[in-house]
Amino acid sequence: MRYDFNKIEKKWQDYWAKHQTFKAVNNSDKPKYYVLDMFPYPSGAGLHVGHPLGYIASDIYARYKRHKGFNVLHPQGYDSFGLPAEQYAIQTGQHPRITTEENIKTYRRQLDQIGFSFDWSREVRTSDPNYYKWTQWIFIQLFNSWYNNQSNKAEDISELIKIFEAEGNTNVDAACDEDTPNFTAEEWKAFSDVEKQEILLKYRLTYLAEAEVNWCPALGTVLANDEIVNGVSERGGHPVIRKKMTQWSMRISAYAERLLQGLETIDWTDALKDIQRNWIGKSVGAQVEFNVIQSESEESHTISVFTTRPDTIFGVSFMTLAPEHELVSQITTPEQKAEVEAYVEATAKRSERDRMADVKTISGVFTGAYAEHPFTKEPIPIWIGDYVLASYGTGAVMSVPCGDQRDYDFAKHFGIPIPNIFEGVDISEEAFADKENTIITNSDFLNGMNYKKATKRAIYELEQLGQGEGKTNYRLRDAVFSRQRYWGEPFPVYYKDGMPQMIDAQYLPLTLPEVEKYLPTETGEPPLGNATKWAWDTKTNKVVSNDLCHAEPVEASQHNGVYPLELNTMPGWAGSSQYFNRYMDPHNDEEIFSQEAINYWKQVDLYIGGSEHATGHLLYARFWQKFMFDKGLVPVDEFAKKLINQGMILGTSAFTHRIWINYGDYNTINKYV
Incomplete structure (x- = not known):
């Protein structure tokens, strides 16, 4: 009897979708099990063969766990911000959102055709404002935190200010810039507001500083080390130079020892652990x-x-x-x-x-x-x-x-x-x-x-x-967190007297503005510099026209409260550093996730993805998880208990030769079996 896979697969895929067969609940008498794949970037070419290589393995295990009586969470989503969509927008003039949506439709159709047991009710997209609202929120939490070496954790910046007011910083043991000056309580109180903010930037876990970066003039943006191959950009093969620029950075170096020691507590491959150990150095x-x-x-x-x-x-x-x-x-x-x-x-x-x-x-x-x-x-x-x-x-x-x-x-x-x-x-x-x-x-x-x-x-x-x-x-250095791109998470930041100020979390998300072109401006500003409506009104708490900003400094009593917004956007790894937690409660508009959800799922039980992300996504995600643990937001400080690398598909085929036979010619079959 011939196996009509098209008919049978279609029947059951429709049944699974209609009855939400693979939908997980956030509380159950069954033991929980969280299986996760590294979510894909939706490129125009659709799925490549490396995607199902890992997805098939995780899907088999997810189905196995369901049959063994577990409440299985197996979600999927899209890492949908990125440079390729922006480059396509530059070439065609089409908004990256449009191309990204079209690419996602293709990915979803292909994933459904394969028949994976994903819980699509929890889908997240990093370019969705309802999602990146919480990426912006975490950025604000990092900005308002410092690392106390004595307690060995992140603490609220308000506590540091209290110490400065009482005794200065002579006895403060903190992760901070090397050029941080010593001062007394009296000197702190005598500082101007701008001087105090400059000092605090030397302690904050996300901060502005001049840094050596990989600058690609052709792409008009900073590139991470893993976006450069043989001295040129991975995307387009353009020359890359080293350049000093004022950038947002993440003080991941404060967590170096904890990131190193944490490797002893998780079941990850030895090869991947060694890569991270060497990178931390x-x-x-x-x-x-x-x-x-x-x-x-x-x-x-x-x-x-x-x-x-x-x-x-x-x-x-x-x-x-x-x-x-x-x-x-x-x-x-x-x-x-x-x-x-x-x-x-x-x-x-x-x-x-x-x-x-x-x-x-x-x-x-x-x-x-x-x-x-x-x-x-x-x-x-x-x-x-x-x-x-x-x-x-x-x-x-x-x-x-x-x-x-x-x-x-x-x-x-x-x-x-x-x-x-x-x-x-x-x-x-x-x-x-x-x-x-x-x-x-x-x-x-x-x-x-x-x-x-x-x-x-x-x-x-x-x-x-x-x-x-x-x-x-x-060896680990603080991570540069600015990108001179359009298609990325906007920073929830405006500038007053040249100093960064955070937009209040209740007014998030700060969404991307419309621009006529996606290239840097003629004066070299990032693409957001092309936006005509990209200023923050602190009185109405809304984005308003740039024309309302004062051209020159004015007296505070005469200021209309409108200030320029940050022109850089966040890097691609921003959204992927917390998506695994957001899957636990993806439709929560009031908080990043409920404590009920996070305390039930706790962490990923099995994570599958490529080892090429060892010093990028995986290290940054561990850093964010430890920070969120310090702030009491998550119950564990490692986001993935077990991680498996699916390996790579090589170009060389394992076939030495092929023999074509007639389907019904049993004699021929027996001859070659």
Whole structure:
């Protein structure tokens, strides 16, 4: 009997849709089980083969759990903000919302044809204002929070203000900017309102700061590291340069240790855990301060260096700064200026990923300046080299050619002296020996010590000099959260006296305005700069015409209360950092989710998706979950108990040859079986 799959599948798919067979309830006597796939971006091409690869696996398990008597939540939705829709809008003039809606229709039809057991009653779309209202809400919560290192959690910014008013910030142990000044309670009270806001930005978990970013001139936007391939944009293959811009950032670095320790509590693949551990990059060592040698007429400068091997400080024969380091332009001598500027410009065209991967090319330029060795007081030449990254450590290294291969290669290439402080080690060898058990020689007070003893002694002596201290460092850097795009979540932010102010949560969502074109403005502003109605009236709490904004600062008593809105939008990972929780109560207009729903489902029991999201979505989602846990919004601080990577489909077929046979020719079938 022939299996008429078209007829049978259609019959049951219609039945499931009519009777909502796979609809989950938020309370049940049955044990709960939450199965989730990473939701797709609805591209114009429709589903690709990688989507059902993971969806089929999760669907089989969801059906199995239902048959075993579980109340199964297996939702689906769309990660519907993104650069591809905006690029299509630029090319065609069609609003991204229209193309996104059409693409979603295609995806839904294809998913239904496959017959997945999704609970479509809980569908979410990140570009739906009813959804991104809560993404904006979380942004506001982050803005109004700081990280208390003593309690090891996020706390309300109002508590920090109380501390400042009572005793200043001298005794505050918080995650904050390194250049945060110390002040007393009296000084805090004497600050102007703008000065207080500037100080608070140095503590907030989302903040404005100047940052080195991957800027793509052709696309007119900042790109994340995972959006760059071989130095060009993944979308369109356009050149990408490093550029300093004022951006919104997320202080994910405050959660570095908790993100690291949390990996021990979840059942994720070892490979993915290792990727995150390496990305977080915990290192224990010392912060060392090198004074730049200058004439009496010059301003004094200090170069901070983090090193995991302070015991090798007597092997330092030069220093290397990242080309983007802020001191490069200040310490470079006039004789070296032209060569240094040319090198900095050339390096800006290379991505950090390319620079990290390139271990063969040796390039650098001498600044003409020297630093003073903390102990020997000898002058140390200061170079710049693209193998040092501004975003890693302090953007500067004390180069020890007898203890590091790249430093050794650099020194050999440029003829820099290579002192040997290790007994019995041939530093001319291509591969360096393990020096942890090697005795140090020719290094004053560290003579005869092994790695552990010498490290402790070096840190002690640096502390006595006031030029260093023991420190734990993390490779993880705060995440840039601004994008110069149209098709993304608008920031719920307006600017008063140049300082960011949050729109009250009761007036959310702040929806995207209409614009004539989706390119940056002629003056280089993001696409939202093309909007003519994009200002916030603080009296009516509505979006109004830009013409109502005052062109120049005016007295507060004469101000009409209308201020410009933020022109950047949020990145693609914003909406995907909380969608798994929103699925639990997706139609709640009063709160992000009810406590009944979140306390019932708690977390994802089985999450399936690609390992390529390890240092993007998965790390950011863990960060947001831990923050929401600190604020008492969720009952657990890890959003997914178990995660499985579905693997990748390769281009090579497993078939060696095919044999075509007649359906009814049983003799032929038997012959080849």
